[in-house]
Each structure stands twice: as structure tokens, then as C-alpha cells.
Amino acid sequence: xxxxxxxxxxxxxxxxxxxxxxxxxxxxxxxxxxxxxxxxxxxxxxxxxxxxxxxxxxxxxxxxxxxxxxxxxxxxxxxxxxxxxxxxxxxxxxxxxxxxxxxxxxxxxxxxxxxxxxxxxxxxxxxxx
Numbered sequence: 510x511x512x513x514x515x516x517x518x519x520x521x522x523x524x525x526x527x528x529x530x531x532x533x534x535x536x537x538x539x540x541x542x543x544x545x546x547x548x549x550x551x552x553x554x555x556x557x558x559x560x561x562x563x564x565x566x567x568x569x570x571x572x573x574x575x576x577x578x579x580x581x582x583x584x585x586x587x588x589x590x591x592x593x594x595x596x597x598x599x600x601x602x603x604x605x606x607x608x609x610x611x612x613x614x615x616x617x618x619x620x621x622x623x624x625x626x627x628x629x630x631x632x633x634x635x636x637x638x
Contacts, residue, residue: 546586565592
């Protein structure tokens, strides 16, 4: 699942090493979720995913790039401020070599497809209001 990279954020993201060929989330055949965003990555077994939720829109200054929330400690790989998918972990996952995060937001291009793929693998999503 490639990331949705908005044209206006491409120059900034390129400074961080984020290019289309280096920004994706993969649900692997061996049962892992691997999110890559430039030089950063988060990998965990799908069995460690407990929930997912479609979120957004976000304030661009709080979203674009690689982030870690001060309030909850969640991580994010965001290339748009429109919408993303928040994936919650059973056990915290290594993030940026230093932190262990309880959840990760990713702004993939096909949000509905990613959500459906997670549900097919037994990761429940939030019910639409």
C-alpha cells in the first residue's frame, strides 16, 4: 500500500528521504506489517495488531513527516493532512531506534483497501458513525 504523497509536500518529504519507492505499508505473506517511510520503518507481526481506525483530517503542521505524539506516544508516518489509518498494537513496537510506540498512523493512498486488508487478517476496525 503506497503512501498518498500530496504534491505540495513532496519537496519537504524529499528532504527527509521519503520518495514513492520508499514509502509504503506491506502486509507480508509471513504475517507481518512493515511500514517504510524514507529511512524509517516499523515492523511487527500482524498478531500484534489489535485495532485500526480511519482518522483525519489533521493539522498539517502536526501531521506531515515522521512524528511521535507527546501526549500518547503514538508514531506517525504522514504524507498528507487529509486522512490516515491508526493501527494500535498489543505490545509496543520500536520506532526511530529510540522509542517504543503503542500505535502508528499511516497515510496510505488506498485507505479503504488497507482497512479491508487488515479486517481480512483479523484486525478489527472502528465502526463508522
